[in-house]
Amino acid sequence: MKYKSEYTTKLIGPAQRISELICETISYRKLGRQFWNESPWNKIYKSQLFAAYSLLKLYSEEVIMKTIKEMKPRTLRSQDFISALENKKEILNSIKETKPINTGDNQKKEVAKKGIVSKLKDYDR
Numbered sequence: 001m002k003y004k005s006e007y008t009t010k011l012i013g014p015a016q017r018i019s020e021l022i023c024e025t026i027s028y029r030k031l032g033r034q035f036w037n038e039s040p041w042n043k044i045y046k047s048q049l050f051a052a053y054s055l056l057k058l059y060s061e062e063v064i065m066k067t068i069k070e071m072k073p074r075t076l077r078s079q080d081f082i083s084a085l086e087n088k089k090e091i092l093n094s095i096k097e098t099k100p101i102n103t104g105d106n107q108k109k110e111v112a113k114k115g116i117v118s119k120l121k122d123y124d125r
Contacts, residue, residue: 001061007033014061015052018076021065022048025072051076055085063088 002011007020023031023045032038036045055064055076067088073081 007031007035014064015049015056018052018055018061018064018068019045019048021068022052022073022076025068026074048076059085059089060092063092 001014003014003017005012005016005020012020019036023035023041026044031041035041052064063085067081067084071081071084075081
C-alpha cells in the first residue's frame with residue numbers, strides 16, 4: 001500500500017511512512033520538507049527506516065502504525081514497543097481463529113437460466 005507523505009509530493013511505502021511517524025514523535029515541532037536530507041534527521045530517519053523494514057517482515061503495517069500512534073515510541077527498537085507489537089499480533093491471531101470458517105455447504109448452486117425458447121415450450125404445456 002502507498003501512503004501520501006506530508007514531507008514530499010510523492011507517494012511512499014509503508015517503511016518510509018513508519019519512519020516519518022517515528023521522526024514526528026521524536027520532534028516536538030513540525031518537520032520541514034524532505035527533512036531526512038538535513039542533519040541530524042538523516043541518520044535518525046535512515047536507522048528507523050532499516051528497523052521498519054525488519055519489523056514489516058514480522059508484523060503487518062497496520063499493526064505497526066496503530067502501535068506507534070498509541071505508544072508514541074522514540075525508536076522502533078525499544079523493547080516496550082516490540083512487546084506491544086507481539087501482544088497486538090497475538091490478539092489479532094486469536095480474533096482470526098475465532099471467526100467461523102465458510103465450508104461452502106451453504107453456497108448457492110448455479111442453475112442454468114432458461115432461454116426464451118425453453119420458456120415458450122414450458123408455457124405451451
